[in-house]
Amino acid sequence: MADEALFQFLHNEVIQYVYKSAENGEMENGRCVSKLEHLGFRVGQGLIERFTKDTSRFKDELDVMKFICKDYWTSVFKKQIDNLRTNHQGIYVLQDNKFRLLTQLSSGKQYLEHAPKYLAFACGLVRGGLSNLGVRSIVTAEVSVMPACDIRIMIKQVN
């Protein structure tokens, strides 16, 4: 489908843009990832509002996570999360064996160091979506073998 390619191209360009403007000294270098993450956060907030419009109310946290893994992930990345693990104490690990934003990159070790910038936006998407559903969290991502990635969600307990 065309929109799939468009999203990937746009995403790549956004990354390019952010890193280029950092090179030109318009922004501090270390802030690129957090900038991308923040972009994702705002997009996630809007998206979740739209996607949850016709669903029934969520029962609990796990229900929210299932929604993120199935419907949300399918809408954005055209596939479901392959594996969801949790320790039932506020940590969830979402495993995607073929993460779409990494599929265009070589599956060897060559570009492994560049993986973080391609994951920052997705992390933001998840964090933004969760925060709009009333779940405050910290989202990080890990890549060990190229197209697969683990997204780790730590829920911040509300005091």
Added chain:
Amino acid sequence: MAVCVAVIAKENYPLYIRSVPTQNELKFHYTVHTSLDVVEEKVSAVGKALADQRELYLGLLYPTEDYKVYGYVTNSKVKFVIVVDSSNTSLRDNEIRSMFRKLHNSFTDVMCNPFYNPGDAIQSRAFDSVVSGMMVQAC
């Protein structure tokens, strides 16, 4: 139809509140404020209830002598409250539902507006006109 429409944020502060100008505005603010307790009650009771009752529409929150107050909670915990005149007996439940649906659609559009900052008061003309559409029908 409606005499007052309010949108209340996750943290229970008003994002948008508008009532018909002919009547005492403050009274409606009180009415909406009072209704939040009932919303809270209904939402927290849902956890124990049957699965098919987990609807966004909360139904009639409480009737007063002159008004009926209806509530709706989105998945993002934003509350919509609509106050209608009790004398308007012709109003059906699914009409209220469709009003909330319209309101929710419009709110989603506001949320997806890149110039809107989530958590700010709603100052959208499109949203305004949707709300006006609900209130005008009264006259």
